[in-house]
Amino acid sequence: MSPLQSEPQPFPHNFATVSRTAKAHQSSQPIPSIDDALDPPHPLGNPIRCMGSVENITERSPLLQQNHSTPRTHEPVNDVFQVGSKGKIQSSQIYWEELGILSRYTLPIFATQIFEYSFSAMSVVVIGHLSTVHLAAATLGMMTASVTGYSIIQGITSALDTLLPPAWTSETPHMVGLWSQRMIVMTALILIPIHFVWFYSEPILLALKQDPEVAHLAAVYLRYASLGLPAYSFNCISRRYFQCQGLFVVPARIIAVVAPLNAFLNWFFVYSLGFSFRGAPIATALSFNIVSLASILYAYFFVPRAAWIPIGRGVWQGWGVLGRLGIAGIGQTASEWWTWELIGLATSFLGRVPLAAQSVLLVTTAFLFQAPFSLSIATSVRIGNLLGEGKARRAKIVAHTSIVVAVAIGCIWSITLLVFRKRWAYLFNDDPDVVLLVTSILPIPALFQVFDMTTTVAGGILRARGMQGVGALVTLSAYYIIGIPLGLILTFYFNLHLTGLWTGLTAALVYSAGVSVWTGVVQADWEVEGKRAQARVESNA
Structure with a gap:
């Protein structure tokens, strides 16, 4: 069974190590690996992590220390020192190894994207059976939501693609949690003007010469869809929090469970409860919130805490x-x-x-x-x-x-x-x-x-x-x-x-x-x- 098909297991070295243990490890020489031969020594010297002394512990210290000599990405790569006939490292084997790793990473991400795409698609399918006007309004509402909201959130949270993965494998894995906390606060502030636009979108759409009835219904769609906007933002962050740790299957599992529920809620709210047009955005918003809740619970009960850090003053730093x-x-994604x-x-x-x-x-x-x-x-x-x-x-x-x-x-x-x-x-x-x-x-x-x-x-x-x-x-x-x-x-x-x-x-x-x-x-x-x-x-x- 591949690592992506199994439950995440706690790492034995995720628990705090005292200084004398780290010093004992420093005296031993590791077995040369293929990556050691390909890359120069770590610029920071010996990558064994230790707390040092009690005086070094602050509110920004991670909950759990991890010995860096234990890899945080458990990939089936060949760590045996292999040299070609001319004394050079064979690269072809590494290409095949990384091809397999990229394939295993990509498949659950693809599943996550498709299931999330189904949230909007299901709204279109359900609303499309109401009337042509309702379908046009839903389309206009979703287009407006994409331009003024979802694309901006996707763009701003893409900063975590740069920051989280190297933080996880560096000597400070707790920075994963700290960067995530900072992004949650930043996106919360960005959501304020986005909510304002969504709540008062009708005059904006009318100024753009949209049909009055369609503009009114699209504004109704946006007001109810705004209930799921904070959760959508949080999901973009939590997904990256999992993925940088190699837990690609976690978001896929969560959204795979919620996607059928979202389809049922769309039908139930629109037809059974008689919410009609507004039932679809309510169902989608509720589904986003369920994904957020499930992500929090999964992270709390099943994911090791090496990437987390207590919330403190550090959340207001590093915003530059x-x-x-x-x-x-935003310029790269939203445009x-x-x-x-x-x-x-x-x-x-x-x-x-x-x-x-x-x-x-x-x-x-x-x-x-x-x-x-x-x-x-x-x-x-x-x-x-x-x-x-x-x-x-x-x-x-x-x-x-x-x-x-x-x-x-x-x-x-x-x-x-x-x-x-x-x-x-x-x-x-x-x-x-x-x-x-x-x-x-x-x-x-x-x-x-x-x-x-x-x-x-x-x-x-x-x-x-x-x-x-x-x-x-x-x-x-x-x-x-x-x-x-x-x-x-x-x-x-x-x-x-x-x-x-x-x-x-x-x-x-x-x-x-x-x-x-x-x-x-x-x-x-x-x-x-x-x-x-x-x-x-x-x-x-």
Whole structure:
């Protein structure tokens, strides 16, 4: 049974060790490992952790100390010193090892993403049976929620992708808990203006020339959906808290249990209790809160406490680096979300058939996107863990391996769409005009899958390196300087309609993939990145 299929077990060395025990360990020489040969000695010297003396214990000291000589990531890597025929370490074995690790990390993340995606999808399915107006209002409400709320939360919490994984494998694993606490407080403050926008969204939507009835119902949707916004924010943080410790299966298990319950609650509130339209956002909000409660209980009863720290004054420190990475994360993540919403808005001017076809294409690409996005999270965590351990060479190999996997996934998706392009639209719509239009345009999304997958995974590498700012610049320039302007020109000036929009998106992704791989992987100095990761952890420890 793989580590991801078993319950997390307490680490024997998670309990406090006295100074004399640590000193006794320092005198012994460890067996050389393949990572010792690949990477230079730890920049901080002997990585055995100890409390030192009683005087060193403060409110910011972790609840449980862990001996760093015991790995915090239990991966089936070969730690035997192996040398090739020319006296060099064989890298091919490490590639295969990391491929297996990334695969095991990615699968439960993918399950988590799909189940969470089902929360919104179930609301659409249930509301869609009420009326066309209700469906339009729910769509407008969810689009507004994504642009003004969910995308911002995802962006700001992406700072933890940089901070938590190296903290977990460093000499100060309690920083995982401290960074998480800081992010909870920061997002709580950010939610105040977001709630204000959601509660008073009706005049905003009317100012944007939306239909009055649709705008009113969308505002109702947002007010009830706001009940789940704090929980959604907390879930983004708790998920990263688990994942940085290698507990990828925990969020997947929790949300897999809640997802069927969410489907039942949507039906129950809308039809059985007679809440009608407002029942769907209430059910979704309740489901997010259940996920939050389950995460807290699981962390308290089943997860070792090495990553936790008592809440104290330290929660108000370190906001500079957290805010800098978070704002850059908004630029990297939210700007891409906004692009797809703008594309949907532009399509509304083309007519009923193009709008329906666009819906099919957007749902298709959103579903396929979950695979590389899951891989990007797995890559970010794995690289961060390795940088925290001082294993820069292996982190470099992980980056290269993930890009290869991204290209492979992109090729699979491309072939799948091309083979089934004449039947694909029938999964969503039976209108022959819509089916014909989807069939004619689908080769373009099929073509850019490789570039989309590569861009997404390279973005995860940039987050692991703390380069959200670079990722934001790449995303903004790709979509708002190249993709959207080119797409609009081809669509409305050259009358290429939907083909023009998707051609513009393809150009943006080709550019983004090339620049992201170049800056994130090719130009990376991984020894320097390891030192930077250690410095980020220690400067706020």
